[in-house]
Amino acid sequence: MKTSFLLIALMMSAVNMPFAAQLPGDILIKNGYIMPLKPGSKDLPDHDILIHEGQIAAVGTHLPAAGRKVINARGKFVLPGFVDTHSHLWVTTMRGQFRNRDGKFFPVSNQLGARMQPDDIYIAMYSGAVELLSGGITSSGDFFDNIKGPAWGDVGLKALKDSGIRAVMYYGGPDKTTKSPIDMDHLLSLAQQQKPDDRVKLGLGWRLPRELKDEQNWAMRQKEFRLAKQHNLPVQVHVSGDADAMFNALIKRNFLNSSLTVVHATDATQQQLIALKKSGGSLALTPISEQRVGYGLTRLDHFSTLTRKGLGIDGNALAGSGDMFATLRLAALTLSGATKDETQPDARQLLELATWHGADTLGLSAVTGSLEQGKRADIQIIDPDALNMSGFGGGDPAALILYSARPENVTTVIVDGHIIKQDGHMQNPDEGLLKRKANESARRLLSTSE
Numbered sequence: 001m002k003t004s005f006l007l008i009a010l011m012m013s014a015v016n017m018p019f020a021a022q023l024p025g026d027i028l029i030k031n032g033y034i035m036p037l038k039p040g041s042k043d044l045p046d047h048d049i050l051i052h053e054g055q056i057a058a059v060g061t062h063l064p065a066a067g068r069k070v071i072n073a074r075g076k077f078v079l080p081g082f083v084d085t086h087s088h089l090w091v092t093t094m095r096g097q098f099r100n101r102d103g104k105f106f107p108v109s110n111q112l113g114a115r116m117q118p119d120d121i122y123i124a125m126y127s128g129a130v131e132l133l134s135g136g137i138t139s140s141g142d143f144f145d146n147i148k149g150p151a152w153g154d155v156g157l158k159a160l161k162d163s164g165i166r167a168v169m170y171y172g173g174p175d176k177t178t179k180s181p182i183d184m185d186h187l188l189s190l191a192q193q194q195k196p197d198d199r200v201k202l203g204l205g206w207r208l209p210r211e212l213k214d215e216q217n218w219a220m221r222q223k224e225f226r227l228a229k230q231h232n233l234p235v236q237v238h239v240s241g242d243a244d245a246m247f248n249a250l251i252k253r254n255f256l257n258s259s260l261t262v263v264h265a266t267d268a269t270q271q272q273l274i275a276l277k278k279s280g281g282s283l284a285l286t287p288i289s290e291q292r293v294g295y296g297l298t299r300l301d302h303f304s305t306l307t308r309k310g311l312g313i314d315g316n317a318l319a320g321s322g323d324m325f326a327t328l329r330l331a332a333l334t335l336s337g338a339t340k341d342e343t344q345p346d347a348r349q350l351l352e353l354a355t356w357h358g359a360d361t362l363g364l365s366a367v368t369g370s371l372e373q374g375k376r377a378d379i380q381i382i383d384p385d386a387l388n389m390s391g392f393g394g395g396d397p398a399a400l401i402l403y404s405a406r407p408e409n410v411t412t413v414i415v416d417g418h419i420i421k422q423d424g425h426m427q428n429p430d431e432g433l434l435k436r437k438a439n440e441s442a443r444r445l446l447s448t449s450e
């Protein structure tokens with residue numbers, strides 16, 4: 001036990017990023033093409049954004065630069081950071097293992113996940129979050145369902161905090177079997193320590209009984225759900241596999257409410273979606289992983305009834321990479337292909353889905369998801385000065401961003417007023433060290449799993 005704590009301490013000191021230490025002074029983003037992405041809002045060409053104490057203090061023109069750190073955004077697109085509504089960052093160090101020979105996602109992640117020690121969790125979640133940030137994702141709803149003891153929960157929370165990302169950590173159980181209870185005492189003790197303006201918040205990573213007739217298991221699940229509700233913790237739950245029966249059970253047993261986010265529900269009936277809408281609940285769709293594991297095609301038009309919905313990565317390793325542009329593109333192409341209609345979807349609506357609606361899905365729309373005065377400064381700047389974005393003569397850049405942009409075109413990332421990436425470079429992490437630690441952990445998991 002002592003050795004493992006020493007290892008964690010060493011690893012943490014090695015890759016520690018002191019983003020939370022102190023805020024820089026005022027930041028002025030100057031002369032950018034501002035896309036606020038609040039539904040109904042208009043783009044603001046050649047505008048400035050003033051960031052004061054981590055908050056968007058003003059959006060305007062000719063804001064004075066004196067005494068402020070100036071980021072020149074001329075010729076660049078300034079957007080809210082993307083919101084990844086559902087992920088499992090702890091599987092990051094299993095990249096390339098699903099369908100590596102005959103391995104499938106669930107058995108492989110169960111097998112390797114069982115071997116993970118807290119230091120493996122830390123590096124997976126930390127490096128996964130840094131990857132998200134690097135590609136303009138500033139918030140993540142991270143479903144952490146590999147918590148084998150308090151030390152696992154603690155390092156996961158620390159990894160998210162250290163990375164600089166905004167997150168809700170949905171505290172889950174020790175595995176995906178749903179046999180064991182979630183450590184509600186530990187979750188509640190962590191939740192009690194959180195402050196209203198903490199960047200990383202806690203939620204419950206809840207699961208339904210695998211056997212839906214198992215009333216004993218339901219009693220355990222009901223207790224977890226009730227406790228989360230009592231303490232105002234948001235809840236996420238997967239609806240996949242026996243999805244139709246699971247969704248019906250959620251409705252019948254009265255679990256739908258405004259702090260619940262249903263994940264996947266690929267083939268949900270309109271009746272089920274209407275019940276979710278009426279409850280005020282939300283939906284997280286993860287097009288790449290849903291199609292990869294064979295849940296079906298994620299057709300956005302199928303979910304048009306719901307306004308509270310967003311997109312998610314569902315684990316960088318399962319999606320291949322933590323890339324919201326690729327996620328958006330797959331969602332867009334699936335829809336135009338399935339409807340045989342080139343005008344589906346609207347590019348701007350899709351960008352809003354990955355920003356404003358994503359924040360709304362996680363209950364964070366008062367804090368993030370759009371560029372407007374009073375919100376926390378979660379911002380990405382996309383520089384189209386790259387071969388894959390060149391040849392754009394002007395007009396609405398939404399389609400250019402949707403169909404052409406890639407994570408490497410995101411040159412600046414700001415979270416909660418902290419500059420995480422600037423001029424194309426991540427400010428803090430030693431990427432070489434991070435890759436080495438992630439590869440070492442991945443090799444260790446593989447070598448001990450036979």
Ligand SMILES: [Zn+2]
Binds near residue numbers: 086143238
């Ligand atoms: Zn998931």
